[in-house]
Amino acid sequence: MRILIIEDDPEAAAYLAKALREAGHVADHAGDGIDGYALAREGAYDVLIVDRMLPKLDGLSLIRSLREQGVDTPVLILSALGQVDDRVKGLRAGSDDYLTKPYAFSELLARIEVLARRRAVSSAGEPTVYRVGDLELDRLSHRVSRGGTEIVLQPREFRLLEYLMKNAGQVVTRTMLLEHVWDYHFDPQTNVIDVHVSRLRSKIDKGFDRPLIHTVRGAGYMVRDSATVRA
Amino acid sequence: MSALGKLFRSTAFRLLLAYLFVFTVFAFFALGYVAWNARRVLDDQIVNIIEAEINGLSEQYRTGGLRRLVGTIEQRAAEPGASLYLVTTPAGERIVGNVAAIPAEVLQRPGQRETNYARAGDAEMPHRAIVRVFVLPGGFRLLVGRDVEERARLREVIRRAFGWSLLLVGVLGLLGGWFVTKRVLKRVDDMGETSRTIMAGDLSGRLRVGGAGDEFDRLAQNLNAMLERISELMAGMKEVSDNIAHDLKTPLTRLRNKADAALRSAKGMEELRAALEATIEESDNLIRVFNALLMIARLEAGNARETTGEFDAAEVARGVAELYEALAEEAGVALRAQIDQPLPVHGNRELLGQAVANLIDNALKYGAPAHPGMTATVEVTARRADGHVVIAVADRGPGIPESERGRVTERFVRLESARSRPGFGLGLSLVSAVARLHGGVLKLEDNAPGLRAVLQLPLAPAAQGQAAEHVAKRAAPPFVPVEARRAV
Numbered sequence: 129m130r131i132l133i134i135e136d137d138p139e140a141a142a143y144l145a146k147a148l149r150e151a152g153h154v155a156d157h158a159g160d161g162i163d164g165y166a167l168a169r170e171g172a173y174d175v176l177i178v179d180r181m182l183p184k185l186d187g188l189s190l191i192r193s194l195r196e197q198g199v200d201t202p203v204l205i206l207s208a209l210g211q212v213d214d215r216v217k218g219l220r221a222g223s224d225d226y227l228t229k230p231y232a233f234s235e236l237l238a239r240i241e242v243l244a245r246r247r248a249v250s251s252a253g254e255p256t257v258y259r260v261g262d263l264e265l266d267r268l269s270h271r272v273s274r275g276g277t278e279i280v281l282q283p284r285e286f287r288l289l290e291y292l293m294k295n296a297g298q299v300v301t302r303t304m305l306l307e308h309v310w311d312y313h314f315d316p317q318t319n320v321i322d323v324h325v326s327r328l329r330s331k332i333d334k335g336f337d338r339p340l341i342h343t344v345r346g347a348g349y350m351v352r353d354s355a356t357v358r359a
Numbered sequence: 360m361s362a363l364g365k366l367f368r369s370t371a372f373r374l375l376l377a378y379l380f381v382f383t384v385f386a387f388f389a390l391g392y393v394a395w396n397a398r399r400v401l402d403d404q405i406v407n408i409i410e411a412e413i414n415g416l417s418e419q420y421r422t423g424g425l426r427r428l429v430g431t432i433e434q435r436a437a438e439p440g441a442s443l444y445l446v447t448t449p450a451g452e453r454i455v456g457n458v459a460a461i462p463a464e465v466l467q468r469p470g471q472r473e474t475n476y477a478r479a480g481d482a483e484m485p486h487r488a489i490v491r492v493f494v495l496p497g498g499f500r501l502l503v504g505r506d507v508e509e510r511a512r513l514r515e516v517i518r519r520a521f522g523w524s525l526l527l528v529g530v531l532g533l534l535g536g537w538f539v540t541k542r543v544l545k546r547v548d549d550m551g552e553t554s555r556t557i558m559a560g561d562l563s564g565r566l567r568v569g570g571a572g573d574e575f576d577r578l579a580q581n582l583n584a585m586l587e588r589i590s591e592l593m594a595g596m597k598e599v600s601d602n603i604a605h606d607l608k609t610p611l612t613r614l615r616n617k618a619d620a621a622l623r624s625a626k627g628m629e630e631l632r633a634a635l636e637a638t639i640e641e642s643d644n645l646i647r648v649f650n651a652l653l654m655i656a657r658l659e660a661g662n663a664r665e666t667t668g669e670f671d672a673a674e675v676a677r678g679v680a681e682l683y684e685a686l687a688e689e690a691g692v693a694l695r696a697q698i699d700q701p702l703p704v705h706g707n708r709e710l711l712g713q714a715v716a717n718l719i720d721n722a723l724k725y726g727a728p729a730h731p732g733m734t735a736t737v738e739v740t741a742r743r744a745d746g747h748v749v750i751a752v753a754d755r756g757p758g759i760p761e762s763e764r765g766r767v768t769e770r771f772v773r774l775e776s777a778r779s780r781p782g783f784g785l786g787l788s789l790v791s792a793v794a795r796l797h798g799g800v801l802k803l804e805d806n807a808p809g810l811r812a813v814l815q816l817p818l819a820p821a822a823q824g825q826a827a828e829h830v831a832k833r834a835a836p837p838f839v840p841v842e843a844r845r846a847v
Binding site for chain 1: 636639642643646647650651678679681682683685686688689709710712713716720723
């Protein structure tokens with residue numbers, strides 16, 4: 129996918145662009161807010177990565193202007209500030225996600241991939257039933273079954289699986305799970321999420337030959353049918 | 360500024376001028392009163408003398424008639440002195456006496472008055488006298504009086520004394536004032552000098568206390584006490600930054616050593632990879648510490664107030680407890696949550712979540728029972744009490760000795776028993792900062808055995824009104840909603 133990096137620190141931008149290209153994406157770079165705005169309006173990008181503090185036009189104003197112009201490209205804000213209210217301000221300005229510097233690249237990659245895909249899916253409409261391999265999750269009746277056998281899940285486990293399956297085939301980080309399943313944006317300090325995932329895993333994968341919930345080292349988790357090849 | 364200019368501009372000197380003015384006015388009135396009194400006494404004296412003369416003369420007249428009177432007057436008038444005599448015909452022509460001229464109307468009307476006159480042998484009329492006029496049988500006039508030159512002389516003496524004393528008051532006052540002002544200025548300058556050395560960085564400097572116990576000494580003592588307090592705070596700050604430096608140096612060293620060891624002795628890609636991953640993990644921990652530090656600093660500066668609103672603390676406590684429940688079970692700890700009624704709180708939901716998470720995390724980490732037989736339990740309760748929301752996390756571990764309870768909420772303070780475990784000693788500092796930001800308090804209590812960490816926050820104002828009115832009156836809401844704040 130095509131990604132525009134709007135970042136004034138050339139070193140950080142170069143590192144990010146290189147890493148994104150290695151991950152198989154096309155990455156462009158703008159060094160200040162005005163250039164970034166022009167590029168974002170003209171180019172057909174799938175995701176914008178915007179630094180909050182930019183010369184000429186700051187990140188929040190840039191996003192606000194883009195949204196006023198009807199540009200709905202998903203935006204991920206990068207910020208060195210990273211306090212609770214900064215995140216809220218960023219989301220209010222019209223960004224879709226927020227990441228604090230310094231960040232792990234795997235976290236950033238997982239987030240922009242989810243953002244880009246979300247956009248493609250939302251135009252088609254979210255399905256009511258998620259299917260991965262022989263695992264089925266019905267969002268309306270709150271039922272989960274694998275290979276025709278119903279699996280009983282706690283409400284939180286259901287939401288965890290729902291989020292994982294919604295982003296099936298994509299890496300979902302622990303922070304993303306904490307944010308979307310528990311709606312918390314703080315640092316839990318311990319591997320709380322891992323325990324929840326391992327519990328869920330024991331209900332979903334235990335007794336089946338092919339595991340569906342996978343741990344992606346150094347990044348997070350992914351639900352996919354191991355038989356299918358990741359696109 | 361010149362020394363003299365400084366003197367004139369000093370408060371003491373201005374005060375002195377004001378005093379000088381007031382004293383001069385007082386002196387003026389006092390002396391004026393004295394002069395007026397002296398004149399009155401003198402006048403009385405003159406009148407008395409005239410009275411005595413008249414008595415004597417009337418005796419002469421009674422025994423010897425006009426002729427004898429004239430004779431006596433002629434004799435007395437010849438004597439030098441201040442006494443005046445005159446006998447005239449009914450037409451006002453002088454028969455005998457030492458008065459050469461006198462206004463005619465004085466002789467026309469009998470009685471006592473003050474008038475100008477001219478003495479015999481002295482043609483001009485600038486003299487003044489108090490006279491009494493009698494009409495003798497046959498229309499003859501008798502005038503007896505006394506010159507009042509003495510009075511004028513007295514007035515002159517008083518006037519001169521007046522001038523001199525004013526001059527003396529002025530000169531002495533100015534001199535005294537100058538000395539006093541100079542002394543005051545010196546002490547103020549001393550203080551200024553000392554404060555400049557202190558400002559230049561020498562915090563050990565203290566103001567001189569003279570020992571006289573005057574207001575300058577008291578001021579110096581107060582300022583010294585303030586300096587003492589500042590020194591203490593500075594020492595505290597230094598300790599915190601020393602701690603920060605030390606506690607961050609340890610993981611940084613570990614980080615460096617890991618990278619170094621991998622570079623020197625790793626065999627093959629796999630080991631290098633593992634070392635790099637460990638390095639990243641270690642850096643992530645460091646970043647976490649920095650984030651926590653920054654967050655505490657920002658909370659203490661009261662900066663996180665913009666994204667506040669009303670939320671249910673019960674929901675937060677329940678949610679966080681549920682988040683940790685799986686982890687607790689894994690660790691063999693029974694995590695029980697007792698949270699029933701909704702608990703509206705005004706503040707920041709994320710921050711409260713973080714605070715409760717820190718407390719539960721602490722309880723799980725350090726709350727293992729001292730006796731192996733006991734089951735490890737962590738109880739999370741949230742309830743409403745006396746206008747407050749009370750969220751408590753209690754464990755059955757060794758607890759915190761009472762003497763250490765105040766200290767553990769400070770940054771980087773870790774108990775000896777906790778040193779062996781991962782952590783940086785920021786958890787409780789953060790909880791405490793969150794509590795303060797919400798206008799509440801973090802209390803550490805004995806759970807006998809174990810620790811009971813109690814987070815006490817004020818109930819949201821709206822809910823407080825419903826609960827009990829007297830409670831609402833007691834505590835002002837620490838958070839004012841954003842809209843309301845703008846309106847003020």
